[in-house]
Amino acid sequence: MALADFKLEDRFARNEGDVAMSGVQALLRVLVDQLRADRRDGMNNAAMVSGYRGSPLGGIDSLMLGNPQELVDNNIEFVPGLNEDLGATTVWGSQLANRNFDGKFDGVLGMWYGKAPGVDRSGDAIRHANVCGVDPKGGVLLVAGDDPASKSSTLASESEFALLHFQTPILYPGSVQEVADYGRIGYELSRYSGLWVSLKIVTNVADGYSTIKVGPGRVQVERPDFEWDGVPWQHTQQDSLFGPLAVRQELEIHEGRMEATDAFTRLNKLDLVTGATSDARLGIVAAGKTYYDLREALDRMGLDESALKQRGVRLYKPAVVWPLEANGVKEFARGLETIVVVEEKRAFIEMFMREILYGSTNAPTILGKRDASNGFWFPGHGEMDADLIARKIRPFLVQHLGEDSVGPAVRERITIPVSLGAPDSKKQSNRTPNFCSGCPHNRSTWVPEGSEAGGGIGCHGMASMTPTRNVKGTTQMGGEGVQWVGAAPFVTMDHRFQNIGDGTFHHSGSLAVRQAVAAGTNVTYKILYNAAVAMTGGQDVDGGMTVPELSRSLEAEGVSKIMVLTHDTEKYGEDAKFADGTEVWYRDRLDEAQRMLRDVPGCTVLIYDQPCAAELRRDRKRGKVAEPTMAVFINEAVCEGCGDCGEKSSCLSVQPVETEFGRKTSIHQSSCNKDFTCLDGDCPAFIEVVAGGAVPEKSALAIAEIQADQIEPDRLDEGNVLMIGIGGTGVVTVN
Structure with a gap:
């Protein structure tokens, strides 16, 4: 597909092919593709989306509301939850439409979304809904947004242990492409197993933006010939959990739905093994975003796919991080002497690797959060990236593969010299958080x-x-x-x-x-x-x-x-x-x-x-709210630089300025939101100006003046761009 053939609107409208979108936008694409695939298979299905906004999933509601035609065309209902647990209960209700009522559609898909604190507070609703089971032709995707570095949360987060407690299988995508693919797989697994299926999305994946391949036929899955109690598998959907019914559903989850999940994962070969498939002594395990950080770290050290095969290193990337598929883990571990598990936060995959391999013949040593000397190794706090992984794993690789086989952890990078002038020691200070100009x-x-x-x-x-x-x-x-x-x-x-x-x-x-x-x-x-x-x-x-x-x-x-x-x-x-x-x-x-x-x-x-x-500033720019006619300036000749106006208003637009008469105060006009709290002080230096006369028209680029034969400037096919901004929203907006 030529670049000229693509429009941003194609991200949802294009039936199949290449499209560009963010990780959050891919969630709507998951619904669209699943519903299209269902129609292709003869099912007239619909979907319910509910949850509560929160970074890194703060834009889902805007995404849904901003694409009303896609919702109408695909029978998608969006009902924002007043909070997360009410959103989860709304999705639960969507799964009962055909069981308890006269349904209008063959099946109803459900999608719940929320950041990690919302996962925590919604536990009771999710556990009840999960035990009751899903619409056999619908299914539920539980989208959990994790903020491992606590960039926009009071606590750094990891949702795996909560999702394990709810008994929802966990898929962990590491790219925008995998969000689109794993989301589809999640729905197929949910309607087969009867369980809500979780999709763990971390900040960098949610905010990421890339070209991906989409289409209703891209994800093809098979249903296992799994039997439970001597009959072909079919989960039981309940809406009442009293006494024996609750115990019966508990039994079905432990001995039926979990076994069905393992069978599904195994048959569809969801987990990935790369590197040395035979004659390997060392294995490394990572999932989701961490897997791609690991591959980048290894590539920097000269350990690409061919080098890994040559040096006997095998990699394992589970798509379903819980429950880990035991046969796949045992096959991966066969012949290995040591397995290293690289994962953010607490040991999760590592814990279940140990459980699966414990007691097996010639079981490998498993390392991760602690090294062979029982010292701390890969951190259980903060966020991992390729630099950290490279620094942590290189000494271990040198010990096992030899110094000549492993390159430096951080290669010398190409740098572009930028002249910023001589540093001003008076201005070297940490930027403290503050409110926007005019913030109430x-x-x-x-x-x-x-x-x-x-x-x-x-x-x-x-x-x-x-x-x-x-x-x-x-x-x-x-x-x-x-x-x-x-x-x-x-x-x-x-x-x-x-x-x-x-x-x-x-x-x-x-x-x-x-x-x-x-x-x-x-x-x-x-x-x-x-x-x-x-x-x-x-x-x-x-x-x-x-x-x-x-x-x-x-x-x-x-x-x-x-x-x-x-x-x-x-x-x-x-x-x-x-x-x-x-x-x-x-x-x-x-x-x-x-x-x-x-x-x-x-x-x-x-x-x-x-x-x-x-x-208010956005609404003024969009013409929804009138721009105040008055502006405020400070006469520097009168200002004494006392700073009382800044103290009264606490406004970022009230700024000190150095003049030939000493330090004074000025109003930064482009950021001023015209709240005028700076006028609360009794200062004669303030000047209130009301504009008069004709307003000049905004200048526009005269396209007609560009000559037809004008040569376009050279553009890099690829390269690095350093985005500088306050907060993360600016960078996301550019994406």
Whole structure:
């Protein structure tokens, strides 16, 4: 396929061939290809997708909502979960459509998605649904997003042990292509075994972007001739788990579904063996992304496929990391003296390799998290990459293969000299996290003198990194304020503020408020209402309420007093129905409002209502919101450089500037979001400018001026590009 023949829209529309997409986008392609394959096989199937957004799967809901025609054309229903466990229950319900009701389709596929904390909190729903079984013509794919380096999570994550506990087979793709392929395999395995099948996706795979091959006929699987209790295998689907029924389903999982999973994996040769297939003494095991990091590390040291065969090194890449297929593991281990398991986090594959090979004749030594001397070897923390693997494994390979057989761990790389000028020692400092210019959290997270606030999940959590805010601690999503419920009886402090975003409140935090009310705890919840889930893409809050509706809901919960602070007190209109006694003030009175609420016994709530600055900026660029006509400048000749405006606003656009008269302050116009909190100080240096006259049209490139015979500049066929940006979203957007 020529490059000119491809359009980005083809990633879902093209029936088969080469397309380009990200790891997250490949999940929609999985559904499309599976449904197309089902239609080819004579089944009129549909699909249900539900879950909760969270990095590295933060864009799935935007992906689904952004491709409505693909959903309609393929009978895909997308229902965002208010939280992860309700999303899992929604998917569970989709599998009962044909069992308990008069179904409209032959089968229903289910897809649940969530990051690792969502996997944890959804365990009860997933276990129940998994024991009940799936639609025989449908099946469920459980997509678990893992963030091993804790780039956008409070905890570094690995979901394997939770998924093992739920008894869901685990497929671990290491590339975008494998997301597309393993997703299809997962559905076929699910409907055959009767189990929910997990797809573990790490950050680098979810955010990765590549050209892949797709098509309904790309994945071909066979069903084993497996018998259980003397009859051809067919799992039992239940919707009731009382007494004997639950025990019977448990039996079927252990002796039926797991055996069916092994038979499926074995027959379809899902696991990959490379390198020396015979006369090997050393074996190395890795799965998913880690397998490709391992191959890169080995290639750097001169150990490509032919070198591995020559030196007697065999590699094993399990597609299904649990349950490991025992016959395949034993065949791989035959003749080996030593097996090294390379995997991120705790020993998982290594544990089951030991279990399978223990007691076998001439069983090889198995190493991984610890070396032959029982010292720590491959780390059980953080994220692995090719550099780390190369440094860790090279001494071992030299010992077993010889110095001449193994190249350096990190080869000399081609570097491009870039002149950055002489370093300024005064500017050498770590970049601390801060809020966007005009972010409402810049102001809303302050507390009165003598008070402190609890931190939580969301952008506002950065306040805990700013000493002047007196915001302390963190908690799991939805637990905001309940730590204080447990601590309050045992401390001298008699009141605390608690920050919570409106997205978290609607996800699960409303129960935390109810808990505080029930316990009679003196706490003021500050619900930071910006009507967007800013950390995962600025999506609307699922199940969200307007501020007046929210006040009435809180009143019904038993909150002692409710106050609303906003940048625009007229926005609600005269007909707004707030809870009785709710006071609506302008945001400048934050300190006064907080002092009032902290003196009210029991649980009180302050709703701070102001739009997310990043979303407001986007809406202005898209013409959805009018651009303010006023701009603010600072007259450097008048400015004394005291920094009071920066202290008042905590705004990144208020920046120091060196002048011939010393250090002054300026407004960085291109990043200014026109929140104007910098005007709160009483400073004569500020100038308010209202533009007048005609607005010049934006200049555009005159295509017609380009000569037809103009020679295009040379372009590299391949090369490396260094992307520099704040946070990961910018790089993902470029992809």
